[in-house]
Amino acid sequence: MILEMSRIRVLGPREELQSVLERIQDLGLVHFVDFAETEALTQLVLTPQQERHLRNVRRVVEDVNTAMRLLGETPAPSRRAAESLTLPRAALIAGRARRALEGLEDRRRQLEEERSLILKFQPFFSTFDKISTSGLDLDGIRIFYLVLRVGGEQELLRLRAALRSALGEGFELFSQPSASGESAMILAVSSVDAKTAEALLSEAAVQPLVLPDQFSEGGAIDTIRRMQARLKDLPRDLAEIEVERKRIASVRGRDLVRIQASLHDHLSTITTMEKAVVTPRAFVFEGWIPSAARADLERRLQKSFGGMIEVETISREEWEGEMAPVVLKNPRLFRPFEAITRMMPLPSYGSVDPTPFVAVFFPMFFGITLGDVGYGALLAAVSLLIRFRSSPNTKPRAVSEIGLACALFSIVFGFLYGELFGDLGHRLGLQPIIFNREEAVIPFLGLALALGLVHIVIGLSLGAVQRFRGDKRHAVGRAMAAVMVILIALALMAAFELLPERFFTPLVITILVLFPILIVAEGVLAPIELVSTIGNVLSYARIMAVGTASVMMAVAANRMAGAFGPVFVGIVFALLFHLINFVLGVFSPTIHMLRLHYVEFFGKFFSPGGVEYEPLRHWSPREGAV
């Protein structure tokens, strides 16, 4: 349901504005709105001093947010009293922590870059081992580090031939394949021939690797040895950075969390101050609060500020045209299904919250479609796993609880259909109670359409109730549409002899009589709307279609067990097919049931456009504010 909201106006002495806002923030109940200026009341404008203070707070908030991001962990906040952390002190702590952590981050990045650079030369290390054992004297020799791509043997031959024709025997080319398939090559030429070799490499389109600056000096073997040594040292340097980060986290982490929370809170009270209007001595602001909490707010403000603060409720007539923020509040059992409602825009204030209906019909339709004890148990196991791995009040937790409800309905309908992994249930003695879905296609279709009729009629009735508060003629039209849909369904049943045939004529006459009333109430488009509504009911045939497809796939999977020669191979195929069917059996009904709700059901009454309820409250790192 959507909570009833009250529009309140709070008045008090101007010097208490900041304290009142802080107290209201503690309660976390008031959603502030902009107040229209009048001749006597002017918008509160911050003084240059307050503006400067605001800029300082924003800067410190930026420092602390950056520091916390670089810290990468959120320790429990310190218990140090708020007043012991003045803004200058907080700025000092946050600024120092940010600079230190940014320095560490820069250093870590440099070391990572250095490591990846050295790793490029790693394939040459073993090649150099070859050189050092070959007895080649590298004095006065220029070394080129080359990488030959996979399958570049022809290039190597061409390069070797070109070098031989230009330099004769005055070069050495060592090659060593690396794990990636590329070859690390080292070309050693006399310093005198270096320019010629460079030109030949360029002609052969072989790009030599350039040594990092810190390794560019000294002999080649010495360079490689220094690289090897550095590669060994780098993990130690990186570990030192991590130790330093942990030290900052343990020394300053708790203070930073405290500063972050208190400054975010402070910032939101300052920005909320700008929504107030003032006289030289008083302030006034307006906001929304759940009606049930209004008395509590007044009592607590009275307790904190004595008789200085006045809270008055603004009559509904004064805010009739405005949209109150929307708070959805449902019983614990229905609450996870708010996630489905919230995938659409919020319902407007004063309209119907569809969550309770979604909570009943969504898992029920899902269960009727999947309807298998085995798949239901599997879904329950997956949902429980997600539930244990998720935190309360998060989307994964809501999804797991919806999954559990769907699994429960699937198991119940699985027993009613006598299905356990398809027809395996029948073989194990599980008998269908209502019907066997493999054979009873028409009864299943009838059940699906009957459910569609009930769902659509409920939607139309909700639409009628909702419109009754405003446009009564349209409300009558909606109710009439619901009655017409029922009458048409009954007439069709009489025509197909599902009801006694004698009912057919009276039902048709009643429909013809009501038809003009429907047109008067809903307009000339009413007949088209009625046909579309009947189409909506037929759309529920998908429950039967998707359900039948699912059970047939399961039956096919079971038949695989004996269809592939050795039983073991057949069982593996059957299990694989069941797994695919389970994934499809969960995904497909979910999409189709969402569609039935959003398009067919919500279309009859849902009125989107609600404003999100965002009260002034304390900041928390997890959701921004709590």
Add this chain to the structure above:
Amino acid sequence: MDGNWLYLSAALAVGIPALATGWAQSRIGPAAAATLAEKPELTVTVVLLIAIPETVAILGFVVSVLILLQGGG
């Protein structure tokens, strides 16, 4: 009705709507992907738009089953 015609009718009743659904979804899919790249918040709308043409195939399936059952009965 002759058995062959019955099966052909049932196949056409589900086959033609399925092709139509496939064609419609092939047009919606790329537009949906492009929309989601720019506005991920429209995921629900996009999923619904993709699911809407499936009604045609589902009703085709229902009609096909009815043809087979009527013919068989």
